[in-house]
Amino acid sequence: MHDKFGNLTGWDLEGFHSGGDTEAWRRLGSHVVTVHDDERGDLTGTRFAVWAPNARRVQVMGDFNWWQGDDMEFVPGTGVWATWKEGVGVGTQYKYKIQHGDGSWQEKVDPYARFADTPPGNASIVWESDYEWGASEQEWLDKRSQTNVYESQMSIYELHLGSWRKGLTYLELAEQLPAYVKWQGYTHVEFMPVMSHPFTGSWGYQVTGYFAPDARLGTPDDFRVLVEALHAEGIGVILDWVPGHFPKDDWALGRFDGTALYEHADPRQGEQPDWGTYVFNFGRNEVKCFLVSNALYWVQQFHADALRVDAVASMLYLDYSRAEGEWVPNKYGGRENLDAIDLLRYVNKHLYARTPGVVMIAEESTSFGGVTKPTNWGGLGFGFKWNMGWMNDSLRYLSLDPIYRQYHHNDMTFAMVYAYSENFILPISHDEVVHGKGSMLNKIPQDDWRKFATLRTFYSFMWSFPGKQLLFMGQEFAERAEWNEQEGLEWWVDSLPGHNGVRQLIRTMNELQAIHPALHQLDCEPEGFRWMNANDAAHNTYSYVRLDRDGEIIACLANFSSEPYPEYSVFLPKAGAWRQILSTDAVEFDGTGLYENVEPVIAVPSETDDPDAWASATVSVPPMGGVWLRYEG
Structure with a gap:
């Protein structure tokens, strides 16, 4: 008899439920693991684990079972469903089939999937990286950890990978982008979100696969090639990160187990009217683990040098874009979102402690005090803030x-x-050259x-x-036309x-x-x-x-x-x-x-x-x- 949960136990998930697991992706999602069978010895397959505490029943379906659901089992006392499937390996497509409390069924992609199908497909894909970073990469990380970024030059080239030179893959970009950026003299690139998203026109700001690089341009290891190529030329990599909200696509995070799981249940706190999206429930421990783990994942696993956090103001204020009576004050009667503030401090403090030299950057459009002050001084703990004023x-x-x-x-x-x-960054970003604003x-x-x-x-x-x-x-070359992600640059x-x-x-x-x-x-x-x-x-x-x-x-x-x-x-x-x-x-x-x-x-x-x-x-x-x-x- 082998371990039916693929070496996953309730003890492994304690940190996830207490809010202290900052690498939750190692326990949840799909992982190729070896289990021991008393009769057959060591066996290799994939463990599937998904958090769906309010589901009646959960199945995993994929090309390994002709998309017919195989039942998963409840890991006692955890809210997590898991199973181990022998012979299932890297490249396997899968989804979860979840039965809600009312008996209805819905197919969902894996929130912790590390690779996903190319849109319009949306299936999750089993992935394990076999990428080996070169010796020069460790030299880059060592140098980064010793650099005083505040007193160093920081000239950032922001770009949308899909339209910089339209049609290029991660591997082709690795051949062309570093040379151009180095020739121009920039010290950093900033990528608009590279996380999996279904709608190209969202530019990546409506994420459905938080742990999966966009498959339109290649595999996760292809993206690692691009990062390493930039580092080899002395160029830092900043990734845009979107922890404030997520889209309502019915196959993604929204109402994941039939209830408001990742989002706040009250629409006055759980929906963002400007963008038609859901807002994360920042006070829920499992959601905090999801977000802090995701931030650390991109820095730790892809060697990102900085994260630029999108739409921070929408997280900080309970009344952001809401009329009187459409928002709920905090426990002190104020408009500040105390759970979101705690989350941002938690993420910033943890990443600075875990990854020497990393930089956290806030796109924050108001005069909220102490955005770049340390958390132990009462600040949010960011390194820099965009100077929108x-x-x-x-x-x-x-x-x-x-x-x-x-x-x-x-x-x-x-x-x-x-x-x-x-500590300010002066931004002339994509937002200033779209939607009728002119180049x-x-x-x-x-x-x-x-x-x-x-x-x-x-x-x-x-x-x-x-x-x-x-x-x-x-x-940088005074393009006349507004930027259009469908056309690319002139x-x-x-x-x-x-x-x-x-x-x-x-x-x-x-x-x-x-x-x-x-x-x-x-x-x-x-x-x-x-x-x-x-x-x-x-x-x-x-x-x-x-x-x-x-x-x-x-x-x-x-x-x-x-x-x-x-x-x-x-x-x-x-x-x-x-x-x-x-x-x-x-x-x-x-x-x-x-x-x-x-x-x-x-x-x-x-x-x-x-x-x-x-x-x-x-x-x-x-x-x-x-x-x-x-x-x-």
Whole structure:
């Protein structure tokens, strides 16, 4: 007689029910395991285990039994049904057939499946990885664990794998993407969700297979090849993760055993009206285990370097997108979702403790306090937060005709009021170039010359402003069209005048940022930034300096008017020579090249006895142009 549960016991599931199992995928789901039979010796097959505490009966069905259900048995006292099937191995497709309390039956995919069929198919697939990471991968992980990410350069290239170069598989992407990203000088890629999802138009944000990489592009081990190829070129991998909500597809997580199992039972807390989805029941121990295990799974098993948590604001507030009377206050009468806050702290704290060098990033669109403060200081424990306020303000400013920008000058300076309240990433993401918002180039008014020149200036402002940078694919070569996941990028324009100039500028700024610590080392510290002139609204011009710990100083000027200023007066923090290291109007960026500071700018000492008095200088600033000057002494 062999073990009918495939070596799974009630003791194994105690942590799952108490909320302490952070690798629940090792116990639940499908696993190829060997069991011992008293008469036949060791036997190999697959253990199936699924949590469905309110089901009357559960069967497993698949291509191993001609899709006829075989009964599973209740593991006593656990709410989990399990069975072991001899001879079933990797590649087997399966589903669970669950009988509800009212007697009705429903087919469900495995919440813990590590591979799934290619849509429109949805069957779960038995999978065991035999991937062997190379020696260089361990070197990457060791280096990552020793890196101070806050004081390091972080220039992120966000992309949708299915449409970056449409039609490429994970293996083909592994051959092409790392070389391009490295050539552009980015330090990280950020993938929109790679988890299994049925509807392409959701871009992966409505997940049905939380543990399964999207099969449209290949197998889980193919995805590992892509991650390792990026690491081999020194490029970190950030994955978007969606713990806030999930879709209502009747074959997925929703009403899994006929009851609200993964979602909150009360629709005022368990449904997200904006997206027509269910909201996880964050206070339920088994759901907490599902989510924390999933986060750790991608970091641990696929070597992701960071998770960017989507739609955090929708998790934090009970009244998010709900009218009066459509939400339930917390036990103190407030609007904060205390269970979600506890979950986020739990996930962040656990991942930072388990995986040295990992980074947790919040897409949080409100002013919720302490998003990037440590959990033991009362914060949520994220490493970085997307600066949505900076993004909204700056894009509003950019869309104005230059003649009106002087009346909205504070749109570009306001971010400094709160710049050090959190550790920020400055995002120009996919959300800003879809659904009628226009591409970055087409947000800018007037003719092509002004569009391209203004965009180059904006990018120079963004790359020199405190915070890490994120840019969505296609915007690095000023794609004209909105992004469309069905079409892919317009790669044929990237070598044309204007477009190529923007791409060369991004590459150059990434190189300069890597070389000069003043442009990244103190992104999260107020000592790294000083205004030269924050109030020159009349000239639509901003000027400031960036500093590092060792005395490097870089002066940055951004002129958003169409007027050139060949003798623009500024005060610089030190007297002496300042050498131009960047002009967005340079010929190599398809600019005019007419307003270069060919010779060093000389800052003349103040005539006062004040040792802290700034020195005066005259700088040539092109129309709709950005200039960076480095202090040479």
